[in-house]
Amino acid sequence: MAKITLQDLAHSYFPNPMEATDFQLKPSINHEWEDGEAYALLGPSGCGKTTLLNIISGLLVPTRGRVLFGERDVTELPTAERNIAQVFQFPVVYDTMSVYDNLAFPLRNNKVAADHVDKRVHEIAQMLDLGAQLDRKARGLTADAKQKISLGRGMVREDVSAILFDEPLTVIDPAMKWELRTQLKELHRQFGHTMIYVTHDQTEALSFADKVVVMLDGEVVQLGTPQELFERPTHTFVGYFIGSPGMNVLPARIEGSSALVGGHEIPLGRSFSAVDGSEAELGVRPEFTRLNSAREGLPVNIRRVEDVGSHKVVRAEFDGRQVNAIVGEDIEIGADMTHVRFDAEAAHVYANGWIVDSDQRRRRAAGGAH
Amino acid sequence: MTLVLDGVSKAVGSEIHIHPTSLTLEKGTMNVLLGPTLSGKTSLMRLMAGLDKPASGRILWNGSDVAGVAVRNRDVAMVYQQFINYPGMTVYENIASPLRLKRVPRDELDRRVRATAELMKLDERQLRRKPLELSGGQQQRCALARALVKEAGLVLLDEPLANLDYKLREELRAEIPKIFEESGAIFVYATTEPHEALLLGGNIACLWEGRITQFGKTPEVYRRPVDTTTARVFSDPPMNFLRITKTGETLNFGEHQSVAAVGTLARLPDARYLAGFRPNHLHVRRQEVAGEVLTFHAAIAGTEITGSESFVHLDHAGERWVAMARGVYDMAGGDVTEVYADARHVFVFDENERLVQTTALGRAA
């Protein structure tokens, strides 16, 4: 096991890429995957997450940059020599082998002693409750049983430097998804492998990973814990993509410690000298958007109220811009609820997509430095 | 315009897909069919569309039996879970085809196609492409457009969003009610997700193993499931259950554990019951509950985080429970914690699993 480092990485499917749009992975990605962490690689389809995964696993050679396992440069090495495991989106099983042999296959190829193979296979089978089917032929099993086998084959080796998952739960029946996910987490706790899990499903990403890497158009837009992603998205896209409905984003003018949105003053409780007096955007999650009858904050007109049982989603508008608020299920939406207020500490300022640090935060960071 | 199913059933060989079912759908209503896979949603829709013949019973459209009427002469449109379009035709031609078959004059046809395309957010460029050149979301928009342009009296949507990415689903889901409001048709929408059902509102029919367990206004069914089956079907993550015996002031469960029968539970006659409460009424943080609570001890099995909320999976005396916490709540598995069930939102079912009473009752009505 080792730390995985990506240096000035860029990839394009064109032989000689010209402008940025030619790149599947925009130059240049620098990123470190800490040893033994569980990562999720989250993004919409076509954002380059699978490309990135295949570069790490060695199924693709990047157009530019290097891939390091520990200190060793593996950029050019074939998959087999990288000592990693990967689980694909759709089940890959060896039909003619029994389930047992399927699970044992990677170990046997690595000349592991028979008795140890047996031990491992049973452990894994146990964990994925394949125990009953061990001596059945893999052919003719259900899709999710097959996918379990693929997962098992991915995790059966202890000596791998990383385990990569490419949307592994696509074919799994929803009811079982979270169980498998928690089992993966459990395995991670037990063996401490570095795991990288590619998905477009925020729930999968956030509940599987310690750290989530959010990608958009071939760029990494944020790396953080689920909490950070939710509470302090560093890019408006992250705000939109994580949480449902996504973050409210309103054009605003920053003045001192408050923002002017369409002439209405929104207190922020902290100053942003970097963008002071200039146009920026104000981003607040619906969870921190308070509908009120006290005429505080922005005047909005309510378009629709969606009662989803556990809470209500109020879909409102402020001069043409959507402003959503989440309110408790017990709260009745009265006709007098015409304004929304934002929790100051949960309101963030963005300049062309990226978050702007408040002066206080900068000072704290600087303070931390010495 | 009404669709009436009168004792309709469907069987393939010996296995019964739909038990005799009666149902009346009125003009301009959104009707959700909610149930797990293979609960009979699709079978029921295929019967409504006329793609399958019922084994028994009658289907009445505006009062007249449509048994003999060929599918193509029925006033119906349908969208499948898979993205079904005519690969050979452009998106424009795809949308236009139902109208062409109806011999709609060219200029009107063009007008309607473009209007529908705009409604489904398909631009000029995409109209000229072939469906398979588009993204999954756009392909399904094309299929939806083709179904809507027909302005049929009965529009059947069979899990139309199931194969889409999380965020795409969210966007389209928000649009469907708008579209529906604009057409006066009978909408039937099959889904496996309670969340989706709630967002769509209207009426809901809960299906379980080929039977409709309850039919009614969506919020009412949600707040007053007549039996545990409906409650199970219409709760995601699944509802938490606890077998209790009420004696005097206490509710006993497991091996001589008990909690005080607070709130309206106190008024229950002494007997054995099945208590059920939804994950969003089982809390891990005391401060999230306003009123009285039933306090339990459970081991944390793992957490599912959607961003805006976290589902904490618990193990309570072998029973699998799920609690919901606002925002992000990540706790390592294994440790035991206190959980608090909101007393006002406890459903009580009798021994044959029928709803006895619930305090949610008063509010829903």
Place this chain on the structure above:
Amino acid sequence: MTRYRWLVPTLYIVFLMLPIYWLLNMSFKTTNEILGGFSWFPHDFTAASYVKIFTDPTWYSGYINSITYVAINMVISVSAALPAAYAFSRYRFLGDKHLFFWLLTNRMAPPAVFALPFLELYSAMGLFDTNLAVALSHCLFNIPLAVWILEGFISGVPKEIDETAYIDGYSFPRFFVKIFMPLIGSGIGVTAFFCFMFSWVELLLAKTLTSVAAKPIAAVMTKTASSSGYELGLLAAAGALTIIPGAIVIYFVRNYIAKGFAMGRV
């Protein structure tokens, strides 16, 4: 090992081409040179054999006949097989499986067995020595084949498309022609190809069912080979010419062939 991989197919192709080259080689030689002895390539190059073939009606009519009945057979087989294949793929009906299997068994019928009865049958029908007779007789093995291949392609099309079309208001015939046939275009291509192939290469039946008017080129050749002396050059030229139609057809369907085979439907 992987570096020299390309050698295998190359050598194989060389092996395939040698006899063909030899045929061409012969076809451009004069009879004297042929009988004169072994030579790698024609020394006094002549296209005389070809000229003869294109001028002598007994020869070129042979080609016309062959191409005619192959074409007729292709049309009959495909157009008859299409609806049948659709039925087998989409519907359940009384005895469908047995019928399907029975059809396939006819692919196993040795033409030798049927040669004589066919002669009687088609004479009785007054079709003896017509291209139609040959075309019909080839249906014996081509139709089962066509049904089999097409069924495979059709089953690859989700039946939701059919249903959507009906719901949209298509009548069956219109749907079939306007939507469905384009969808399985490649399948139809592959099927036609195999019908062509087996009808074009078959000789026994074609020879038995014809005498003069509809004599296929293959039969003309055997006649040359046996009766009218040993005109090797002519024979070779004729043979070389029979390769061309096949070559053309295969070129057109080259990209679908693999798919056709992939379903194990041949």
Place this chain on the structure above:
Amino acid sequence: MEKTPNQRAWFMVLPVLILVAMNAVIPLMTVVNYSMQEVFYGTYSFVGPRWYIDVLHSERFHSSLIRQLIFTGTILAIEIPLGIAIALAMPRRGFWASVCLVLMSLPLLIPWNVVGAMWNIFALPDIGLLGYGLNWLGIPYDFTQDPAAAWFTVVLMDVWHWTSLVVLLAYAGLQSIDENYYRAAQIDGASRWAVFWYIQLPKMSHVLTIAVLLRFMDSFMIYTEPFVLTGGGPGNTTTFLAIDLVKTALGEQDLGNAAAVSIVYFLMILLASWLFYTITMQRKSR
């Protein structure tokens, strides 16, 4: 895919039914009819199973049957492995792939008698490349006189003619294997051999079944090519069932006998094919 019950589907099958039935049933009945009668200058007399008894005891039939079995066995043993090997070595996609496909398909599209004639010319000891070449190498070779040479030539011709079919089938089987299988194998550190044995062969098994079946049937029916090449000779050394059959029927006008042979022959093919198919299918399902 769930099929919808619909009896009217019969109408869609009808044309096929009529066309095939006309070609299959009526002639078959004629043959059966012949096989039960003595035909003597247009006079028919019922003789029951006599011809069958004759056939089953006829030396001639036995010998040609044995020849047939040896031949079929040989070409299967050569063509199947060879076909697989070539398919494995072929480029997976791109220009060269289609070049291979087109060139390899050529032999399949040559009329069978032309194949025979072509090989005749090719193998002639004096002016044929093959014959001349072998003799030049000091290997005495003359397929018109020497049975061994004749056999060698017939087999080689069949390999030339039909191996491509196996190649195309195997190739198609390989094409249908998802890229991820190879990736997974890489990741699992599987050897080239393991990839072949655990991924490629299983995935090809279905098409290979078809390949064996087809080659068995067709080689069992082989008539034209050897007939043109060797005329069944020298002697009867390359007289296979079909050739023998046609000789009897058309040559010697011995209809009853021929008919009986035909029936036995047809039944053998059906039985063998059926057995083979069911067995392989069972093995699959297990």
